[in-house]
Amino acid sequence: MEPILAQFQILAASITYNPPQIEIISNLTAQPLTAAAINADYWCRHLRAPVQFAASLETLAAVGYQFFVEIGPKPVLLGMGRHCLPEVEAVWLPSLRPGYDDWQQMLLSLAQLYVHGVSVDWSGFDQNYPRQLVSLPTYPFQRQRYWLDTLNTGHQSKTLSSPEQLETSTVVNLLLQGNIQQLVRQLEAVEDISADEIKLLPKLMEKLVQQHQLTTVSITDKNKASTLIEESSSNSIFIPKIVEIFQYEQLLKSDPGEQKQLLKTYFSQLLAKVAGISQDQLDWQQPLANLGLDSLMIADMRKHMESNLKIIVPVEYFAALSLEEILKQLLLLITGKSIPKQVDSNPEYLLQANIWLPRLQTNSQASFRLFCFPYAGAGASIFYSWIKDLPPEIELCPIQLPGRENRTGESPFTRIKPLIKTLASLLHPHLDIPFAFFGHSLGALLSFELARELRRLNFPAPSYLFVSGSRAPQIPDLDSPIHTLPEPQFKEALQRLNGTPEIILKDSNLMQLFLPALRSDFAMLETYFYTNEKPLECPIFGFGGLNDRRVSSEEIDAWHEQTQSYFKLQMFSDDHFFLHSAQSAMVQTISHEIQKTLILKT
Incomplete structure (x- = not known):
């Protein structure tokens, strides 16, 4: 210079x-x-x-x-x-x-x-662009799913002169829904109704709706009854008001063949209402647990079935039976012909090779696999919704551990080492393309130890390790162990951790179903002993919750000691279970990082 x-x-x-x-x-x-x-x-x-x-x-x-x-x-x-x-x-x-x-x-x-x-x-950011300002509500959003279903318009060509057909005019639809307020508004718009007559409308409409529903429920013609059920299958609004009441009364009067069809239609409607699964998506030979229902959905279904069908449904049905088998058992319970079937603890489908990878499919577009490990007590279904945020070249492979969901009848692992050795041999055939591990809490520890086991065996190594809600493995867990506590104290500890839904903690049958997996998972966590080895060759990404009282950002940041490559940390504004509230943002980060690798390889 x-x-x-x-x-x-x-x-x-x-x-x-x-x-x-x-x-x-x-x-x-x-x-x-x-x-x-x-x-x-x-x-x-x-x-x-x-x-x-x-x-x-x-x-x-x-x-x-x-x-x-x-x-x-x-x-x-x-x-x-x-x-x-x-x-x-x-x-x-x-x-x-x-x-x-x-x-x-x-x-x-x-x-x-x-x-x-x-x-x-924001004003400076948007100054060169036309924007439409929208006022947000001042109340907090409720984390609940609402399904907006449209009425079936395929019957609107039917006329009032045909007594054999069901009408779907606006007024009839409002009657079916029991929507008294909207019925009153419809009649208020009529010009020749006086003010005094308008005052009587709410009471009159209430009586009319009640009479209409009673009349509908008392239908005795079986052909009309079947038509009513079939036509209502595409209209979830119909379920709570009429079909659930009608099903039980009609089932008792029908012959065996029609009983099965009525129950099948009811079950289809219930799945649509609770889980948003349409009838054309159902494979009746498939285990119910493979449909991706979480514990809250199962509890909701069981509550509806016991209320509407006047029976007690064993929780085990939801874990180990196919849809067809559940129908058979429900019919036996309803008709009183048999005691509930004792669910086989080792049904045939549990012996299939893909039971550990329930969503592994042959994807011709896949050039990368993302293996996901759940937190304590959870199953593979917590990852099923990730598929919508991943490109087709990344194949989602949630790991289903024994003792949960469709594997409830199996004994869960209580120590990490034998589980890791089992996983290494099972996953080896599926490591034929680049892959990454993701794990939350216990799942992070499993994915880390599995990566080290693959290295010991000279198997292919992961391209990335994504760890979430977990302190680095070299940091000892100083919390008092809970897996050996008696059941009442164990339930109290689970409540404090805030990871088990309240509906499960309060339902003794559901609790007995989930208890073995929860105890075993905490046993794996609380008996884990870290051994010092050379850091991994792959990059590590850490995710954490800013309001997580169990794992601090410093403890997650300490994962950088476990890689010879680079480490990145991303924090989200939620508690230990931020992976649900921040799912889209976190999956997008994972997807972006993986796609960088795919671009470099091409």
């Missing part, structure tokens, strides 16, 4: 410099840049002096800066920044990233800043 230095100084001296409009840490001095310091000599020093990158970051960290955004076409300096500040808990975000839509990446990084409490000038 020496040959051009004199000419450069003359040029730099001819420029009038404005003072900085925002705070700047000079990478020449690693100190805040003042207006007085900006002169020709300053810029000449830039030509010859080394860049104080690490010292500049240390200055920022010393005054409390935790969020670092790299402005540029791709993230180059972020990795260097993490290396310079290994002890600092910081958020590192790119502005652009090759292979990703510019707006998508900028909005993703902006969203991360926003959820971490950074103030955003």
Whole structure:
């Protein structure tokens, strides 16, 4: 630079410099840049002096800066920044990233800043774009699924003159739903009704709806009854008001063949109502547990069936029987012809090779597999909804451990070492393409030890390890063990941990179903002993909850000691079970990272 230095100084001296409009840490001095310091000599020093990158970051960290955004076409300096500040808990975000839509990446990084409490000038951000402002409600959202089903319009061509047909006009539909308020509004719009007559409408409509429902329930013509049930199968609104009452009365009067059909229709409607599974998606030979129902859905179904069919349904039916087998047992219970079937603890379908990988399918587009390990007490179904957030080239492979969901009849593992050895041999045939492990809490520990076992056996190694809601394995768990507690104290401990749904804790039958897996999983956690080995070769990504009282961000950050590659940490604003509330954002992060590997390989 020496040959051009004199000419450069003359040029730099001819420029009038404005003072900085925002705070700047000079990478020449690693100190805040003042207006007085900006002169020709300053810029000449830039030509010859080394860049104080690490010292500049240390200055920022010393005054409390935790969020670092790299402005540029791709993230180059972020990795260097993490290396310079290994002890600092910081958020590192790119502005652009090759292979990703510019707006998508900028909005993703902006969203991360926003959820971490950074103030955003939304007016400035949107000033060049037409936006429609929408006022959000002031009440908190309820975490409940609502299904918006439209009425079947295929029957609207039927006429009132046909007594053999069911009407689906607006008024009839409102009667079917028991919607008194809307019926009153319909009649209020009629011009020749007086004010005094309008006052009588609510009472009249209530009586009319009651009479209509009683009349419908008392139908005796079996052909009409079957038609009513079949037509209502595509209309979930019909279920709570008429079909559930009608089913029980009609079942008792029907012949055996029709009983099975009526019960099958009822069961289909119940699955649609509780789990959103349509009738054309059902394979009646498939175990119910393989449909992806969680424990709350099963409890809700059981409650409806016992109320509507006047029977006691054993919990084991939901874990080990196919849909067809459940129908047979329900018919026996309803007709009183047999005591409930004792569920086989080792049914034939449990012997199938894919029982550990219930969702493993032949995917011609898949070039990467993501194996997912659940937390204590949970099953593979907690990952089934991830498929909507993953591209087709990533095959989702949730691991189903013994003792839960469709494997309830099997004895669960109580120690990690034998489980890891079993998993290594079972998964080996499926490691023929690049893959990654994801695990939450206990699942993170399992995925870590499995990765080390694969290395000992010289099997293929994972491309990534994604660990969630878990302290690093070298940090001892100092909490008192709970897996040996008597049942009342064990249930109290589960309540404190807030991971087991209240409906299970209060239902003794459900609790007996889930208890063995929960105890065994906590036994694996609480008897685990870490042994020191060489760090893994793959990168590790850590995820945590900012409100997690069990695992701190520092304990998750300590996972960086377990990799020879790089480590990244992402925190979400929720408790230990943030993987449900932050599912889309977390799966998107995992997907983006995996796709980077796929792009490099192509």
